[in-house]
Amino acid sequence: MNVLIADDDQVTRLLLTSALSKLGQTVHEAQNGAEAWEAWKKDQHSLIISDWMMPQLNGLDLCRKVRAEPGSNLTYIILLTARMGKANYLNAMEAGVDDFVTKPFESDQVVARVRAATRILDLHERLRLANNELETRVQERTAELEKALRAKDEFLSRASHELRTPMNHILGFAQLLQMGDLTAGQRGSLQHILQGGSRLLVLIEHILAVSESGSNNLDFLCGQSTPEVGGMIDQGCSTADG
Secondary structure (H helix, E strand, O other): OEEEEEOOOHHHHHHHHHHHHHOOOEEEEEOOHHHHHHHHHHHOOOEEEEEOOOOOOOHHHHHHHHHOOOOHHHOEEEEEEOOOOHHHHHHHHHHOOOEEEEOOOOHHHHHHHHHHHHHHHHHHHHHHHHHHHHHHHHHHHHHHHHHHHHHHHHHHHHHHHHHHHHHHHHHHHHHHHHOOOOOHHHHHHHHHHHHHHHHHHHHHHHHHHHHOOOOOOOHHHOOOOOOOHHHHHHHHHHHHHO
16 A cells, blocks of 8 residues: 655654554655645655644645545545544544544554554445446446447338338228129128228327337327327327326
């Protein structure tokens, strides 16, 4: 883990660096808050251990500047302080401090805090990776769905075109036959052909219109009434409306 230590006291920096180096951490030192701010902007350290009282920029203001940056939630901040009292801790927490170490401190105390910070940062990283993987899967599934919908629309469009032409031919020939000398039974059968063909042609036109329209643009189906077909459409629109 990349650790930034910000303290104007050289002995404190030496003690912290020694303890953290034994843990295998990579440590960068800053002598004041302003120097620490410039270092963090460059390397985005995962952990900041900062003294509260420092020249140029104190630890609390350093924390506020870091928290104002995008992605700073991936940085864990521990504040070193000799200040006591609930008000001081609340101010620090509102500024974005994650944990505190009271001065004077022992190395074991700091090591324990750093280990806790490491576990928390590791959980954050796992969650971030899981979210990224989930977003990738959602994008993949969305792309697959869009592809399937395009294939469906293309199929419906082609099928409708292919069905409409022969159906128009059937109705045309039926109308020609109707002009001839037919018996009553033949005229009755021909009327059934014309009625059934007309209903099917309307349905084909609806299928073609749906395939060429978005799912939010189907108002043209409402209010159209044809026997059997139109009745179902009217019923569906009424249900959707309320």
